[in-house]
Amino acid sequence: MTAFLLRRSLAALVMLLVVGTIIFSLLIIVPGDPAELLLTTGGGTTTPEAVAALRETMGLDQPVLIQYLQFLGDTLRLNFGTSIIDGTEISQAIGLRLPRTLELIAAAAILALAIGIPSGTYAALRAGSAFDVITSGIMALLTSVPVFVVGTLFIYVFAQILKILPAGGYTALSDDPAAHFRALILPAVSVSLNLMAIVFRMTRASVLEMRSHDWVRTATAKGLRRKLVIRRHILRNAMGPVITVVGLQLGILLGSTVLVEFVYNWPGLSGLLVTAVEQRDYPTVRAIILTVAAIFIVINLAIDILYSVLDPRIRLK
Amino acid sequence: MKNDHKQNGVDRRTVLMSMGAGVTALAMPNFVYAQASDKVLRFGLSTFPPSVKPHDNTGQAANTVKLMMLRGLTGYDADGKLSGELAESWEMVDPQTYVFQLRDNAVFHNGNPVMAKDVVFSLNKITAEGSSAFLKSDLSSIASVTALADKTVEIKLSSPSAVLLDLLANFNANIIAEGSTDEEFVGAGPFKMKSQERGVFIELERFDDFYEAGKPMVAGVKFIAYGDENLRYAALEAGDVDLIEYLPWQNFDAVDASSTLKMSSAVGPFMFLLFNVTNPDSPLANPKVRQAIGYAVKRQDVVDAAFAGRGEPLLGFPNPPGSPFDLSDPSREWSYDPEKAKALLAEAGYPNGFDCTLLATSTYGMHQDTASVVAAYLQMIGINAKLDLPDWGSRVTAGKEGKYDIAVHGTAGYYNDPDSVYTLLHSDNPSYLQSFGFKSENIDGLLERGRQETDVKKRKAIYEELATAYFEEVPQVPLNWRQQAYAMANNVQGFNAYPGFLTFASPYVVDDTSVE
Numbered sequence: 001m002t003a004f005l006l007r008r009s010l011a012a013l014v015m016l017l018v019v020g021t022i023i024f025s026l027l028i029i030v031p032g033d034p035a036e037l038l039l040t041t042g043g044g045t046t047t048p049e050a051v052a053a054l055r056e057t058m059g060l061d062q063p064v065l066i067q068y069l070q071f072l073g074d075t076l077r078l079n080f081g082t083s084i085i086d087g088t089e090i091s092q093a094i095g096l097r098l099p100r101t102l103e104l105i106a107a108a109a110i111l112a113l114a115i116g117i118p119s120g121t122y123a124a125l126r127a128g129s130a131f132d133v134i135t136s137g138i139m140a141l142l143t144s145v146p147v148f149v150v151g152t153l154f155i156y157v158f159a160q161i162l163k164i165l166p167a168g169g170y171t172a173l174s175d176d177p178a179a180h181f182r183a184l185i186l187p188a189v190s191v192s193l194n195l196m197a198i199v200f201r202m203t204r205a206s207v208l209e210m211r212s213h214d215w216v217r218t219a220t221a222k223g224l225r226r227k228l229v230i231r232r233h234i235l236r237n238a239m240g241p242v243i244t245v246v247g248l249q250l251g252i253l254l255g256s257t258v259l260v261e262f263v264y265n266w267p268g269l270s271g272l273l274v275t276a277v278e279q280r281d282y283p284t285v286r287a288i289i290l291t292v293a294a295i296f297i298v299i300n301l302a303i304d305i306l307y308s309v310l311d312p313r314i315r316l317k
Numbered sequence: 318m319k320n321d322h323k324q325n326g327v328d329r330r331t332v333l334m335s336m337g338a339g340v341t342a343l344a345m346p347n348f349v350y351a352q353a354s355d356k357v358l359r360f361g362l363s364t365f366p367p368s369v370k371p372h373d374n375t376g377q378a379a380n381t382v383k384l385m386m387l388r389g390l391t392g393y394d395a396d397g398k399l400s401g402e403l404a405e406s407w408e409m410v411d412p413q414t415y416v417f418q419l420r421d422n423a424v425f426h427n428g429n430p431v432m433a434k435d436v437v438f439s440l441n442k443i444t445a446e447g448s449s450a451f452l453k454s455d456l457s458s459i460a461s462v463t464a465l466a467d468k469t470v471e472i473k474l475s476s477p478s479a480v481l482l483d484l485l486a487n488f489n490a491n492i493i494a495e496g497s498t499d500e501e502f503v504g505a506g507p508f509k510m511k512s513q514e515r516g517v518f519i520e521l522e523r524f525d526d527f528y529e530a531g532k533p534m535v536a537g538v539k540f541i542a543y544g545d546e547n548l549r550y551a552a553l554e555a556g557d558v559d560l561i562e563y564l565p566w567q568n569f570d571a572v573d574a575s576s577t578l579k580m581s582s583a584v585g586p587f588m589f590l591l592f593n594v595t596n597p598d599s600p601l602a603n604p605k606v607r608q609a610i611g612y613a614v615k616r617q618d619v620v621d622a623a624f625a626g627r628g629e630p631l632l633g634f635p636n637p638p639g640s641p642f643d644l645s646d647p648s649r650e651w652s653y654d655p656e657k658a659k660a661l662l663a664e665a666g667y668p669n670g671f672d673c674t675l676l677a678t679s680t681y682g683m684h685q686d687t688a689s690v691v692a693a694y695l696q697m698i699g700i701n702a703k704l705d706l707p708d709w710g711s712r713v714t715a716g717k718e719g720k721y722d723i724a725v726h727g728t729a730g731y732y733n734d735p736d737s738v739y740t741l742l743h744s745d746n747p748s749y750l751q752s753f754g755f756k757s758e759n760i761d762g763l764l765e766r767g768r769q770e771t772d773v774k775k776r777k778a779i780y781e782e783l784a785t786a787y788f789e790e791v792p793q794v795p796l797n798w799r800q801q802a803y804a805m806a807n808n809v810q811g812f813n814a815y816p817g818f819l820t821f822a823s824p825y826v827v828d829d830t831s832v833e
Contacts, residue, residue: 031707032708032710032711032714036713037710037713039374050373050448050453053449083515085367085368086367155551159551159552159557160555165555166552167551167552167554168543168548168551168557169552263548265552267514267517272516274544275365275516275544279367279710
């Protein structure tokens with residue numbers, strides 16, 4: 001187990017280095033000068049001297065290689081530096097924003113699991129029934145509807161017409177818990193729909209497969225209660241693939257929150273990333289991408305470990 | 318004597334009256350205060366200000382925030398008329414000397430009075446060597462700023478300026494306390510910073526010692542940024558905010574029809590085409606070709622397609638609405654005339670048209686839609702314009718580096734005077750807002766003369782000449798004026814958009830705005 005963790009951690013570091021290098025190069029290639037952009041936002045004018053002076057303050061007058069080495073050195077020391085746009089500490093900004101994105105993902109995941117697993121199980125146990133057909137149909141629809149369509153629709157119905165939920169925004173939990181959760185509902189549901197459909201389909205397929213196994217028949221034949229058969233013999237075995245998929249999806253969710261956070265003005269990490277890209281705030285973009293990549297890697301590792309806990313036959317080597 | 322007893326003392330009625338008045342007087346400020354103090358104006362911005370610095374231009378959103386926290390010597394009143402802010406009065410001693418008298422009760426947020434030395438400090442900071450202040454070149458005609466007394470400042474100019482007072486009213490001409498820095502500045506505006514979170518909100522609270530009595534009328538302003546225009550409108554409709562800027566054009570009709578929302582709009586910013594004229598072999602280096610393009614576009618279609626009909630065709634020199642001069646003259650206007658356009662193209666040696674790129678941006682729908690309509694009309698006279706629609710940041714770089722043939726852009730000047738196109742046309746300020754490589758000594762000279770001429774009649778003659786030069790040399794092809802609107806809930810009172818180029822200075826009106 002220790003050797004496994006060490007090896008995986010080393011691989012993770014190499015991966016992060018590769019990600020960091022790629023993102024650094026990409027940002028160099030993408031056109032757009034942060035100094036010029038900052039000084040001319042909103043269609044104003046500026047002078048070449050002012051742009052040059054600001055570029056110097058931002059450290060953009062340095063050769064690219066020097067900037068790259070500086071970036072590597074800073075990253076190794078876990079120092080993300082400051083935003084070149086407004087000088088705020090980047091790690092502080094990430095520390096503020098990341099929990100909100102994670103909260104969104106956690107709420108979405110809980111919702112998806114809470115609805116996806118029971119309904120998937122029920123649909124599988126009653127395969128071919130009206131419930132199965134209708135729910136499968138709805139879930140198929142949910143997989144195919146993009147999140148910005150759902151988001152726009154939700155805002156239109158719940159905020160603009162019914163006026164029962166805010167159109168977007170965020171209130172700190174400490175300021176007003178009720179407002180906090182009200183603002184969380186629409187974004188969390190929007191993020192969860194897709195995952196919910198995936199969980200449903202995986203659960204349904206997996207349970208369908210499990211229930212036809214010999215040991216299930218044996219368990220039923222020896223007179224075990226149906227509930228127990230389902231829980232102990234079907235579900236526990238069926239959960240393996242579901243967990244793998246959920247784990248992978250959680251990583252993908254980190255990416256898909258970009259749209260949701262934008263649509264609902266949810267001030268999470270993805271929103272910060274979008275703004276930083278628009279403003280060509282290079283250090284902020286790099287720091288966020290590295291953070292997300294690191295989280296992705298950690299989630300995958302955690303899933304592997306969880307997998308072995310659920311199924312002792314799998315040994316981590 | 319009838320009233321004898323009154324002179325000797327007070328009678329019962331007087332006592333009662335004065336008591337009543339006293340009670341009312343005591344009660345009233347509380348009453349007014351309670352009315353004004355508990356409401357916060359929630360203001361939906363189109364983007365979060367990248368940074369708020371007193372003298373640097375960091376965009377419209379930042380300008381709006383700055384107007385709340387900072388003030389300059391002059392400004393605009395509720396009707397958009399030039400008025401004193403920190404300066405109570407001023408006098409033009411001679412065309413190159415102005416003396417400003419500061420308000421006695423003007424106080425900075427740190428409690429110190431606004432003194433002449435602060436004005437000297439601020440204006441010198443703007444014009445200092447290496448400053449990145451937006452008005453550095455505009456105010457470079459300031460030869461010296463001197464404190465004549467505690468509250469008296471003299472500004473001496475190296476050349477007369479017809480627009481000094483308008484320049485000083487700009488949101489980037491703020492007076493800050495001596496010793497302030499860009500990062501930590503002390504202003505004297507109606508609100509002071511309470512809290513903020515980058516990218517999310519900025520919360521300001523009322524500055525109780527603001528120099529205009531009874532203002533501001535709200536307890537604070539909370540700015541919330543909504544990058545997506547549809548969400549900005551949805552947030553207003555859902556009641557998440559009270560007021561939004563940049564009402565999306567597709568929502569004008571909905572606000573008009575709404576029973577809970579209203580809007581205030583003004584025709585102000587304008588859309589235009591820019592050209593890369595650096596390559597002598599390029600057709601666009603030929604003014605005849607640019608004139609042909611001027612005749613080729615049916616501007617009402619741009620207004621209808623990109624601005625939901627909310628705008629007006631602009632056929633010649635962009636003299637802002639509210640300008641002191643009427644410069645309209647059909648003989649220097651591009652009416653829609655495809656035959657004339659084709660004839661001009663043929664005259665220039667391109668009877669069959671040519672291929673080129675048309676740069677706009679996908680970040681702003683109005684830019685993209687404008688480009689689509691323009692491309693369709695260019696097609697009709699044989700010019701095949703390929704659309705290039707990068708994101709805004711890339712578009713600015715492409716404009717600055719001349720990586721385009723024709724480009725769409727839209728902007729506004731800062732005051733309602735023809736001089737406000739100075740930075741858009743003068744070759745001293747090359748930027749992505751100008752045709753790449755375009756330089757005309759004639760136009761430069763006219764702009765300089767117009768700025769320095771203080772005689773109204775002579776000034777008008779200069780701008781007549783400039784309008785003609787604009788038509789003949791074609792530094793831009795104008796397309797249309799667009800309406801710029803603020804939308805708000807019905808309970809927001811007193812907010813109205815300024816006319817013309819002043820539209821972006823409208824947040825001055827927040828001083829007079831209340832939320833019921």
